[in-house]
Amino acid sequence: MSLSLIGFITIIVITALLISGKVTPIVAMVLPPILGALIAGFGYSEIGGFFESGVSSVINVAIMFIFAIIFFGIMQDVGLFDPIINKLVSLSHGSIITVTVGTVVVAAIAQLDGSGASTFLITIPALLPLYKRLKMNPYLLLLLIAGSASIMNMLPWAGPLGRVASVLEMGVTELWKPLIPIQIFGMVLMLVLAVFLGMREKRRIVKAYGSLEAAAALEAEVEEKDEKYALEMANPHARPKLLWINALLALLVLGVLVSGIIPAGLAFMIGVSIALPINFREVKDQMERLRAHAPNALTMASIILAAGLFLGILNGTGMLEAIANDVVKVMPTAIGPFLHIIVGMLGVPFDLVLSTDAYYFALFPVVDQIAATYGVASISTGYAMIIGNIVGTFVSPLAPAVWLALGLAGLEMGRHLRYSLFWMWGLSVVLVLTAVLISLI
Template sequence: MSLSIIGFLTILIIVLLLITNKVTPIVAMVLVPLIAAVLAGFGFAEIGDFFSEGILTVMNVAIMFIFAILFFGVMQDAGLFDPLIRTLIKWTKGNVITVSVGTVIIAAIAHLDGAGASTFLITIPALLPLYNHLKMNPYLLLLLIGGSASIMNMVPWAGPLGRTASVLNVDVTELWRPLILIQVIGIALLVILAVFLGIREQRRISKKYGLVSAEEAAAAVDKVNGDSDQLKVEGSLARPKLIWVNAILFLSVIGVLVWGIIPAGFAFMIGLSIALPLNYPDVKQQSDRIKEHAPSALTMATIILAAGSFLGILTETGMLNSIAANLVTIIPAFIAPYLHLIIGFFGVPFDLLLSTDAYYFALLPVVDQMAVGFGIDSLSTAYAMIIGNIVGTFVSPFSPALWLALGLAGLEMGKHIRYSLFWMWGISIALLIVAVLVGVVSI
């Protein structure tokens, strides 16, 4: 019981530190478990072995994150996605419903790098003027971008799957494959929601401002595209002449990743090694591109490594097993087989209470250990928690990228949560039901 108490307090303290934003995740996940292990009576030599075991389980994930973020950063610098985004903006033709649907598609494309900050930096400046010209609600823009980016956040080089893979010690691309269908269905559901909300928005605009004329809509689209083209002309990093070569390289890397013939980290390492000299022959330019994206890559990698240390200590000391064994005895038997579904159902509200790190590094290991005790497969628990939670990623005040988005759009967090929470939670529950029906999550 003493191990359970120490382990529970360790997780609770880490969660509180992450929630209150008192320290960085690295500090919380390194120092707190270290102190806990010492209090539990383990020596530094033993703790060093626990650290080594934990680090080994997450090393491949950390490597993948570093090179994936660098690779996608270079692809965005080279302007690979810009023509597609501009074409989609033109395709909307100023129709409110089409603009809503186009927002979902544009955000999905922009979030292929798995980084929320870059997604908002690409999409909000491009689309906000269009929304303003058409008198559309900017909170609808944020809902659709955030929802689309959240569903795309299931890609293996984004945070949630990397965190989950490090917790369960599984290959991140293997973890991702069953979720591809869920992502496709999720985007389809979001498109349907965009149509519904677009119709509602069109009625609101007509009632408040009258109908927007075709000439006004066309002028709005032309202005937005003109501004976008001008920015791209002024940019020195874009490589429009190499767009097809970059597209082939991009699709090849993704194809190799899905195929699984080589480790994901190696695939991105090769892709980056080709992309840098291809787009930026000058060595200084190559170094500058790496330096530009290195902070994001290293931040995520260091968090993953710190989580490896945390999980190594909690697992090897027996704290997680002890917590699960004791909790299993007090959970009502009729709830036990559905524990993973219950946690998944409340995944979006959990986003308002827990940071992503706290949800995956503190809550997931405990729920998994408890669920295993009732015969629930670890992967089924992980999928239920991922699908249930991930749609709410950009409704959470714990998301730094969301604060960036609010700043770019000049919006308020409270109003965004009130506008988006109901719809995002609905999409989350629908996807969880779909996951059960297609067998991704078992009962």
């Protein structure tokens, strides 16, 4: 059996397992490539070498993920972002457009820890009562949170960049820096979209209820309910007296990260080591916070390490190169140089049928190898696939955080797709074309 065929079958099996949800990504990315290597005639010692090579290429990314997730988890715990979020919520009373714009800003702040689940847990309970009070469509709330959080998901400690960096064997901060203009432009587009959809929603409410006043409750009632909600949701870990110290610490860590003077993993490791004793004097309290965030941190790190094995085997055995060579033979020559852009523009639909791991660890390496035969740089393919796909992260039914959001808001996946897919795909295409225009792709 040819290396190309074994590689194809291996990738298809991994993708099918990831889509099925029957096993964890670790199982899907460890067993099939090992079996594929054995079938291809490689011995255990050679597979061990592929493992060491693959894991060594992603270990720095895994370390960065562990400490970044813990650091921003602690910052969320101590209430660093609470004053901003609370102020935005209070300012948005009664104004539809202010509510929609505030939703985008609040979601962006909440997504700073790189966790979609925590973003939905923070934003939906805080904003859904306001949407209901003003008779606004809750699917609009989900659309704005999903779009804003997805663009913020380009941060280096979020999942997609870490996956691509591990495939390309490069530093995740180095990969992120050129994406900053796209991220800023994406957030501007989300704010414009929030204004446009807010105006559309305002017209709908006026048409349905006669006026905004008739649809909305009295301001005093809203404030009373918000006060009651704030009391119920009091955070036992909040450290309001240490707000400015924590803000300074977060800014310093981010500054060091962007400057690149030390590795990203070390920057977050130092940040965690300072944040814990400042905010929690007792050792048991510090350990409790570590235990609270360890599951998210270790889950992501373990997936990255498993991907290191998978990529180490596919590269070491020559399967990826064989696949690329065979696909190039049958692909129309005119398509080849633009394959990465085409796949990037289809990134959101791909998100509906491929999990994040399948997209970045199975599809991306193949597209990269094919595009490389036409002289396309690997990093250019990576940017095309990140930018095209990332906006659809929280529209995909394969993303667990989306189901959490639907449960919190009491909404349906089908209606969420119908309401959000057009806008998210359009935003994705605009961002890909923008990246092409500025020569990032």
